[in-house]
Amino acid sequence: MADRADGGPASLRAVHRIRPAYEQVADQIRALIVEGDLTPGDRLPSEGEVASAFGVSRGTVREAIRILTAANLLYSVRGAHGGTFVTRTDPSVLRDHLETGLGILSGTDAISLDELLDTRMLLEVPAARLAAQRRTDEQLVALREAVEAAPPDADVRYQHHRRFHTELLEASGNRLLQLVTAPVFGVIRSRFVIPPSRRKIWGEIEADHEEILGLVEAGDGDGAAEAMRRHLVRLNAFYQSMGPRPQAPARRGPIFPVR
Amino acid sequence: MADRADGGPASLRAVHRIRPAYEQVADQIRALIVEGDLTPGDRLPSEGEVASAFGVSRGTVREAIRILTAANLLYSVRGAHGGTFVTRTDPSVLRDHLETGLGILSGTDAISLDELLDTRMLLEVPAARLAAQRRTDEQLVALREAVEAAPPDADVRYQHHRRFHTELLEASGNRLLQLVTAPVFGVIRSRFVIPPSRRKIWGEIEADHEEILGLVEAGDGDGAAEAMRRHLVRLNAFYQSMGPRPQAPARRGPIFPVR
DNA sequence: GGTTATTTGTACGTATGTATC
DNA sequence: TGATACATACGTACAAATAAC
Numbered sequence: 001m002a003d004r005a006d007g008g009p010a011s012l013r014a015v016h017r018i019r020p021a022y023e024q025v026a027d028q029i030r031a032l033i034v035e036g037d038l039t040p041g042d043r044l045p046s047e048g049e050v051a052s053a054f055g056v057s058r059g060t061v062r063e064a065i066r067i068l069t070a071a072n073l074l075y076s077v078r079g080a081h082g083g084t085f086v087t088r089t090d091p092s093v094l095r096d097h098l099e100t101g102l103g104i105l106s107g108t109d110a111i112s113l114d115e116l117l118d119t120r121m122l123l124e125v126p127a128a129r130l131a132a133q134r135r136t137d138e139q140l141v142a143l144r145e146a147v148e149a150a151p152p153d154a155d156v157r158y159q160h161h162r163r164f165h166t167e168l169l170e171a172s173g174n175r176l177l178q179l180v181t182a183p184v185f186g187v188i189r190s191r192f193v194i195p196p197s198r199r200k201i202w203g204e205i206e207a208d209h210e211e212i213l214g215l216v217e218a219g220d221g222d223g224a225a226e227a228m229r230r231h232l233v234r235l236n237a238f239y240q241s242m243g244p245r246p247q248a249p250a251r252r253g254p255i256f257p258v259r
Numbered sequence: 260m261a262d263r264a265d266g267g268p269a270s271l272r273a274v275h276r277i278r279p280a281y282e283q284v285a286d287q288i289r290a291l292i293v294e295g296d297l298t299p300g301d302r303l304p305s306e307g308e309v310a311s312a313f314g315v316s317r318g319t320v321r322e323a324i325r326i327l328t329a330a331n332l333l334y335s336v337r338g339a340h341g342g343t344f345v346t347r348t349d350p351s352v353l354r355d356h357l358e359t360g361l362g363i364l365s366g367t368d369a370i371s372l373d374e375l376l377d378t379r380m381l382l383e384v385p386a387a388r389l390a391a392q393r394r395t396d397e398q399l400v401a402l403r404e405a406v407e408a409a410p411p412d413a414d415v416r417y418q419h420h421r422r423f424h425t426e427l428l429e430a431s432g433n434r435l436l437q438l439v440t441a442p443v444f445g446v447i448r449s450r451f452v453i454p455p456s457r458r459k460i461w462g463e464i465e466a467d468h469e470e471i472l473g474l475v476e477a478g479d480g481d482g483a484a485e486a487m488r489r490h491l492v493r494l495n496a497f498y499q500s501m502g503p504r505p506q507a508p509a510r511r512g513p514i515f516p517v518r
Numbered sequence: 519g520g521t522t523a524t525t526t527g528t529a530c531g532t533a534t535g536t537a538t539c
Numbered sequence: 540t541g542a543t544a545c546a547t548a549c550g551t552a553c554a555a556a557t558a559a560c
Contacts, residue, residue, distance in 0.1 A: 018556095020527065022325065033363075037510045040367060045515050046546060053515040057529040059318055062547085066281065066322045070329035073363075078547040079536030089367050094360040097330065101353040102435075103293060104332075110350055115435040122436070126381050176361075176374040177381070180439050251296050256304050256312040277535095279548065305525060316550040321526085337526040338557030 021056050025064035028054075033073050033086055040088040044074070047084070091179050099183035106187055116188050117239065121232045123181045124165070128212060128228035129221040131171035139171035140217060147209050157196050162189065164209050171216070192239050201238055208234065280315050281322035287313075288323060292332050292345055299347040303333070306343070331356065350438050358442035365446055375447050376495045380488065382440040383424070387471060387487035388480040390430035398430035399476060406468050416455050421448065423468050430475070451498050460497055467493065 019027075032038045044050060051061045065084055068074040072093040076084045105111040135143075146164040165185060169178040194201055208231040215224040278286075291297045303309060310320045324343055327333040331352045335343045346352075364370040394402075405423040424444055428437040453460055467490040474483040 022527085032514060034366075036366075037514055048546090050515060051529095058547095059321075059530080060528060062318075063322060063325045063527095066325040067329040070326040071359075076547065077536090078534080080543090080545050081537050082535085082546050084547085089363055089369055091364055091369055094357070094364065097360070098353070098357060100289075100293060100330070101348070101356070104348050105350055105353065107295065108299065108348060110348065111435050111438075115433045118433055119435045119439070122382065122385050174374045174377055176370050176378045176443070179370075180378070184435070255291060255296055256309055258308065258312060281548085307525090310550095317526095318551085319549060322548095335526065336557090337555080339522090339524045340558050341525050341556085343526085 021054075021060045022063035022067070025050075025054050025056060025061060026067040029064060029068060030071075030073060033068075038086050040086050042086045044084040044086075091175060095179050095182055098180070099186045102183050102187045103190060106191065113188075113191065113239070116184055117232075117236045120181065120184050120188065121229065121236075123177060123184070124169075124232060125225050125229050127169050127172040127174070127177055127181065128216070129225040130173060130177075131168050132216045132219055132221040132224040134173040135171040135216055139167065142167045143171060143213055143216065147206070147213050157202060158189070158194065161205060161209075164213075168212070168216070188239070192242055194238070194242075204234060205231075280313075280319045281326070284309075284313050284315065284320060284323035285326040288327060289330075289332060292327075297345050299345050301345045303343040303345075350434060354438050354441055357439070358445045361442050361446045362449055365450065372447075372450065372498070375443055376491075376498065379440065379443045379447065380491045380495075382436060382443070383428075383491060384484050384488050386428050386431040386433070386436055386440065387475070388484040389432060389436075390427050391475045391478055391480040391483040393432040394430040394475055398426065402426045402430060402472055402475065406465070406472050416461060417448070417453065420464060420468075423472075427471070427475070447498070451501055453497070453501075463493060464490075 029038070029044075038044070045053070047058045047061050047065070051058045054061065065074055065076065069076065072087055072089065074084055075087055076082070102111060102116075106113070106116060131139075143164065146160060146167050149160055149163075162185065166178070166182065169181055172178070196202070208227065212224055212227045212231065215227055288297070288303075297303070304312070306317045306320050306324070310317045313320065324333055324335065328335065331346055331348070333343055334346055335341070361370060361375075365372070365375060390398075402423065405419060405426050408419055408422075421444065425437070425441060428440055431437070455461070467486065471483055471486045471490065474486055
């Protein structure tokens with residue numbers, strides 16, 4: 001037989017790896033959700049019933065449920081009238097996943113700082129334009145609060161910076177834009193911390209925010225976009241000059257100490 | 260005591276819900292990965308050892324591992340020299356996760372078709388500009404192949420459509436832009452299928468691609484961006500006119516038959 | 519090439535939390 | 540207020556797979 005080189009005998013060429021039971025169970029339940037046979041709010045039978053329907057043990061079903069819970073498709077409530085339910089999907093979980101994923105990628109050079117900064121600019125500049133055009137009065141109030149709440153000097157200062165940008169994305173009226181941009185913002189933040197002591201930079205940031213807010217209030221889309229562009233150029237130059245955030249010291253002792 | 264209305268007695272106001280052991284274990288291991296204490300390729304101790312390090316049972320550790328496996332942070336290999344390993348992260352996996360997540364959101368009205376189309380335009384128009392400015396010769400060859408490979412009439416026609424857009428994003432030189440845009444593209448595609456029989460539309464699409472490619476070849480960034488904008492306006496108008504993709508028929512019989 | 523040690527996969531029993539009566 | 544029923548959470552024992560000897 002000379003067929004080993006290409007992966008095995010012809011009769012076995014098309015087979016696929018054995019997949020663990022918990023994966024197969026997760027796949028089937030996922031398909032039920034995606035196809036619409038199970039809809040948000042639906043309750044699954046108890047773990048024991050699901051287990052006997054699939055012909056596996058409860059532990060296997062539980063692992064499948066964990067997989068789908070991690071993907072935010074299910075959640076579990078313990079107790080008498082608890083159970084496992086199909087999630088009413090919420091973008092925030094996807095946003096968090098994206099942020100951790102991007103964080104890891106940026107740590108492995110699969111994504112560079114330049115790409116993060118460029119992409120942020122690509123997204124936030126049009127977001128500012130949209131916000132000026134579409135913001136509601138409530139969103140305007142929230143933006144003004146974010147700008148004015150900035151305390152003169154404290155390490156919550158960053159919180160207000162982020163809040164301004166988040167509210168602006170919200171005001172753009174495009175939830176997808178917010179979902180994508182927030183993680184990019186978050187990853188950049190995790191790599192660079194502007195110390196509260198840098199009063200000059202913080203003063204410039206807050207003046208920029210004030211200016212953008214004014215243009216958004218006035219409904220000047222092009223003006224808001226241009227002001228945002230200048231704001232980000234300023235920030236980027238600062239980030240580039242700062243160098244990376246200092247790394248945490250190496251861990252001492254074993255990661256998984258035996259007990 | 261009159262403190263029940265605001266969530267409980269003052270001394271317990273700051274407490275948080277008990278979190279299941281498997282979640283706490285997953286959180287700690289996730290933190291080790293994100294902080295860099297565990298790096299891609301690292302092997303965790305055996306499930307039994309991890310269990311005793313945390314003081315829980317193996318089942319609990321396994322559920323935690325399933326959570327992190329679903330987030331593509333870990334994978335398991337069974338057998339004597341198997342084990343659980345930290346994943347070497349690859350952007351394509353994150354891209355796939357984003358696409359399924361967006362697909363589900365768009366099915367539940369958490370993301371509208373308009374938001375998908377708007378965001379795509381926001382991303383692909385600058386991507387076309389960047390591609391014209393930065394494309395390498397190899398990328399130009401790939402783009403030309405994608406345009407010219409289009410067969411006159413077949414249901415692989417869509418594949419070439421997608422390939423052109425993917426290659427263009429690649430040519431923009433920003434991997435993050437590609438990572439974010441590809442899922443948006445994919446979700447739109449999953450909601451709308453242009454039948455190969457619509458020769459007029461397909462002809463227009465392919466003529467647009469030809470035009471964009473010419474401008475990218477010429478290094479005309481503004482021209483390429485404008486051509487892409489017109490291309491997407493055309494596509495969007497068509498999508499809007501098509502209405503949603505037909506749903507599969509309802510399932511008959513019980514979803515979880517008892518055995 | 520079989521034996522064996524080590525690892526993940528699976529089954530099942532017990533503990534614990536929670537709404538209802 | 541306590542008893543109870545039923546759900547998930549957790550723990551233990553065994554089976555199966557895999558690579559080295």
